[in-house]
Amino acid sequence: MSNDLSGILIAACLLAAIWTIALAAADRTVGNRLLIELGITELLVLIQLVVAVVEVAAGNQPDSTVIFLAYAVSEVLILPAGLFWSQSEKSRSSTLVITVAALAVAVMSVRMMQMWSTVS
Amino acid sequence: MTNPVPPGATTPAGATITEARTHGPGRLLVAVYALFALAAGSRATVQIGTKFHQAPLAYLLSAVAAIVYLLATVALARSGRRWRTIAVLTCSFELLGVLTIGTFSLFDAADFPDATVWSVYGQGYGFIPLVLPMIGLYWLRRTHSPEA
Numbered sequence: 001m002s003n004d005l006s007g008i009l010i011a012a013c014l015l016a017a018i019w020t021i022a023l024a025a026a027d028r029t030v031g032n033r034l035l036i037e038l039g040i041t042e043l044l045v046l047i048q049l050v051v052a053v054v055e056v057a058a059g060n061q062p063d064s065t066v067i068f069l070a071y072a073v074s075e076v077l078i079l080p081a082g083l084f085w086s087q088s089e090k091s092r093s094s095t096l097v098i099t100v101a102a103l104a105v106a107v108m109s110v111r112m113m114q115m116w117s118t119v120s
Numbered sequence: 121m122t123n124p125v126p127p128g129a130t131t132p133a134g135a136t137i138t139e140a141r142t143h144g145p146g147r148l149l150v151a152v153y154a155l156f157a158l159a160a161g162s163r164a165t166v167q168i169g170t171k172f173h174q175a176p177l178a179y180l181l182s183a184v185a186a187i188v189y190l191l192a193t194v195a196l197a198r199s200g201r202r203w204r205t206i207a208v209l210t211c212s213f214e215l216l217g218v219l220t221i222g223t224f225s226l227f228d229a230a231d232f233p234d235a236t237v238w239s240v241y242g243q244g245y246g247f248i249p250l251v252l253p254m255i256g257l258y259w260l261r262r263t264h265s266p267e268a
Contacts, residue, residue, distance in 0.1 A: 066166050066169075066170060067162075067163075067166055070162050070166060074158060074162060077158075078155070078158075082151060085147065085150070085154075086147075086151075091143070091144050091147070093144045093145045093147055094144075094148070096148050097151040100151050100152055101151070101155075
């Protein structure tokens, strides 16, 4: 696992979180530029999953491998689920659902970095 | 942009919509509950699947917590009096659970060797498991209209 990938992914999540908080504060709806940002973030999550699986298959054992992989898999579902739930009712609070999803992915990636740090 | 279904709004048919509960901030609550259902569920699955014998009590409680989170998520998302009742019961159960297990985990570390969602009042999850049922119960109370 590269720390660069994790770093960029976490930054993308935090950007999405700040962006959606700003949208909710300004009482504006989710636009195309945010959707593109979320798409890129989801792509990074998918890359992270592939890298995680490849690394573990190559014999690297992070701290609690099963949980490490479970995080990688779960993260893939969170942004699409959050976006779906947020867009099925347009309101301020619904926009903040994306904030919650993005922050969850960020926290999970930080945890993955911590678990990976035991692999030299 | 406001909440599309404010409390007391009427449908074209004239029926009063009293369920502000499942809209606006209620949907945000559902999202956070869903996340915790996922977190507690995965944790319990891993624990029971890989090291059940180490701490059966703690891991069974993890599974119970996961099921209650899932039930609460569904109950908060669905309208109707019955779902509201289930939401109140599950949120209350969670508050009781996090307070009880949180306290036990402080004094009896042997039975709780690693973090369940409720250990040390949900410390491993930023204490959200402690705050979440309180917000849930507050929301259920705030959106409750006695004539509903």
